[in-house]
Amino acid sequence: MNFQPVLNIISLWALPFIIVLILTVGMVKKIPIYEVFTEGAKDGFKVAINIIPYLVAIIVAISMLRASGAIEMIANSLSSVLARLNIPADVLPVIFVRPLSGSAALGLFSDIATNAGATAYSTKLAAVMVGSSETTFYVLAVYFGSIGIRKFRYALWVGILADIIAAIMSIVVCSWMF
Amino acid sequence: MNYIFYGLIVLSIVIGAINGKLPDVVNSILTGAEKSVQIAFSLIGIMAFWLGIMKIAEQSGLVEFIAKLISPITKRLFDEIPPEDPAIGNIAMNFSANALGLTNAATPMGIRAMQDLQKHNIDRKTASNSMCMLLAMNTAGFQLIPATVIAVLVGIGYKNPTEIIAPTLLVTSFTFISAIIIAKIFQRFSPPQTQQSGGQE
Numbered sequence: 001m002n003f004q005p006v007l008n009i010i011s012l013w014a015l016p017f018i019i020v021l022i023l024t025v026g027m028v029k030k031i032p033i034y035e036v037f038t039e040g041a042k043d044g045f046k047v048a049i050n051i052i053p054y055l056v057a058i059i060v061a062i063s064m065l066r067a068s069g070a071i072e073m074i075a076n077s078l079s080s081v082l083a084r085l086n087i088p089a090d091v092l093p094v095i096f097v098r099p100l101s102g103s104a105a106l107g108l109f110s111d112i113a114t115n116a117g118a119t120a121y122s123t124k125l126a127a128v129m130v131g132s133s134e135t136t137f138y139v140l141a142v143y144f145g146s147i148g149i150r151k152f153r154y155a156l157w158v159g160i161l162a163d164i165i166a167a168i169m170s171i172v173v174c175s176w177m178f
Numbered sequence: 179m180n181y182i183f184y185g186l187i188v189l190s191i192v193i194g195a196i197n198g199k200l201p202d203v204v205n206s207i208l209t210g211a212e213k214s215v216q217i218a219f220s221l222i223g224i225m226a227f228w229l230g231i232m233k234i235a236e237q238s239g240l241v242e243f244i245a246k247l248i249s250p251i252t253k254r255l256f257d258e259i260p261p262e263d264p265a266i267g268n269i270a271m272n273f274s275a276n277a278l279g280l281t282n283a284a285t286p287m288g289i290r291a292m293q294d295l296q297k298h299n300i301d302r303k304t305a306s307n308s309m310c311m312l313l314a315m316n317t318a319g320f321q322l323i324p325a326t327v328i329a330v331l332v333g334i335g336y337k338n339p340t341e342i343i344a345p346t347l348l349v350t351s352f353t354f355i356s357a358i359i360i361a362k363i364f365q366r367f368s369p370p371q372t373q374q375s376g377g378q379e
Contacts, residue, residue, distance in 0.1 A: 128349055
């Protein structure tokens with residue numbers, strides 16, 4: 001089954017389609033689109049500046065954690081237990097890094113794919129893990145930071161639980177399908 | 179969040195000291211702070227662009243139209259928000275952009291939605307139930323096509339990279355639905371927001 005051409009078309013055309021649709025509806029409704037655009041775009045700078053304190057707090061804390069080697073320590077101490085559950089040792093750090101840093105998770109995944117090879121189970125499992133989850137802490141910082149929310153209430157716990165569910169489901173689904 | 183912030187930093191320093199990586203930990207404060215500002219600044223342009231486009235979508239009534247279209251679903255998820263509020267339309271657009279993997283567009287749409295939700299919030303520094311729901315939808319990261327992952331697989335010469343789409347879709351859908359259910363459960367059991375104190379952590 002080869003639906004890659006279809007996917008390529010969707011990912012190429014989604015963005016242009018949305019932009020043309022919005023501009024066309026604006027013109028049909030006789031909106032002064034240039035004026036309205038610049039009016040809305042003014043907020044871009046403000047929003048980006050607003051999120052800096054929140055990003056600094058979260059990204060510095062996470063950079064420190066990654067530099068300390070804590071993630072490898074946790075992964076190593078759990079490896080014997082998780083090996084029994086059919087989780088390859090090289091994929092373990094991905095589980096912990098994925099919610100913390102998107103670029104680091106993608107980097108880890110590239111390493112696994114290069115070292116283990118394209119057909120390895122590790123590569124497939126890591127691919128599903130990285131593809132099915134989000135960088136929880138970054139999302140929280142940006143979304144709440146943009147409007148100055150300081151108390152996240154239960155949003156953080158929902159995010160973390162979702163990450164745990166995503167990791168478990170990735171393992172279950174991959175061991176079943178591959 | 180206070181405990182987590184404290185825990186992350188103290189834990190990093192203690193473990194860094196044990197591992198003999200204390201210099202790295204200290205350096206990471208500088209690089210992390212620098213990276214945060216870089217991320218924020220790199221967002222300015224694309225944020226401005228999409229906030230401009232979204233303003234046109236709002237004034238032309240497109241956002242409201244989308245809000246009406248999906249109101250049967252969102253009524254249940256965002257029960258504090260009137261069904262035809264622009265927030266609902268922006269949430270729908272944020273979800274669609276995320277699903278298509280258009281992160282650059284999704285984030286400004288989500289921020290527009292957060293700004294709209296803030297208008298209905300009684301305590302401006304504490305997250306409302308609707309905000310927690312929107313964050314649940316976003317942190318769960320529903321995606322139809324994991325484009326970046328596929329790009330890496332293509333890069334290393336994977337013969338059939340699209341075979342990971344089906345399992346990824348299965349996992350991401352399950353996680354997305356779970357996140358919404360979990361957020362609803364938390365909502366039921368967490369104390370309601372009040373004017374001053376806000377929800378407790």
